[in-house]
Ligand SMILES: Nc1ncnc2c1ncn2[C@@H]1O[C@H](COP(=O)(O)OP(=O)(O)OP(=O)(O)O)[C@@H](O)[C@H]1O
């Protein structure tokens with residue numbers, strides 16, 4: 001089989017994402033794009049080199065393990081090369097530079113953003129050896145190594161963009177759903193760290209029958225409401241009966257933040273992924289600004305925290321030769 005030669009350096013970007021979106025535990029995710037035009041996601045640069053190396057820069061670089069063997073990017077590089085070898089390709093090495101812009105353990109899909117930027121970047125660098133489905137499978141596997149279980153609700157929206165429902169079929173991992181483009185998503189990171197693996201451990205292994213029925217009804221009706229353009233019905237379904245009742249105790253100020261957002265007319269409020277980031281959905285910008293200001297003043301716990309008014313990022317990750 002031909003072995004594609006790496007050529008031009010590549011630059012990749014992968015946005016932050018909201019896992020679960022309250023009503024779709026492990027099954028629903030959304031990619032975020034701040035309305036002020038700023039970027040909220042990790043970036044990866046790749047260039048040809050005699051041997052593999054990884055350098056890490058960016059606001060949250062110092063929060064990652066110092067040993068690059070423990071950085072998920074190293075596993076992404078190895079995994080991509082192994083998969084390519086199994087297809088008969090012998091790839092030249094490359095050097096990778098990660099700009100770690102997303103806080104770790106934030107609920108914004110931080111490790112997913114690194115995984116997607118790395119793998120999308122590598123696939124562009126080596127000439128698109130794998131199709132979208134193979135890429136998603138790889139991304140899920142790598143994310144699973146970090147969080148303790150394979151779930152696609154961060155990697156899939158991060159890669160594909162928009163609002164994504166997991167089908168988890170070998171040839172159809174994830175489905176893009178219609179979105180309401182006039183909705184604003186205020187995402188506030190409090191600044192503390194919540195480990196995804198730990199936030200999964202505290203969930204009960206059994207779900208009560210009534211909650212199972214609510215979960216199924218909400219997800220089904222939500223998808224119908226998106227397809228039929230029924231904003232009110234869609235918003236009414238955005239309640240978390242699976243994780244929020246257990247996880248909110250990990251999030252100081254959660255109940256007060258929810259109460260303020262709902263009192264201000266937010267359509268929905270919930271935990272982003274495993275937290276501590278929370279999100280509020282609004283149908284007008286003035287309301288989103290007011291909630292953004294309040295969360296910035298009251299939900300943020302330390303200097304690492306931040307809050308952004310976002311819309312859904314329709315594009316997902318980007319990787320281009322530079
Ligand atoms: N490039 C990377 N980005 C993020 N975490 C990484 C990376 N490389 C290694 N890690 C490690 O993986 C673990 C990620 O933990 P966890 O899954 O809780 O965080 P996360 O993916 O940042 O969470 P979230 O999805 O809530 O944003 C941490 O122990 C972190 O040190």
Ligand SMILES: N[C@@H](CCO)C(=O)O
Pocket residue numbers: 019020025026027107109151153154196199200243272273274275
């Ligand atoms: N669906 C995952 C997302 C983690 O960011 C969870 O809630 O554990």
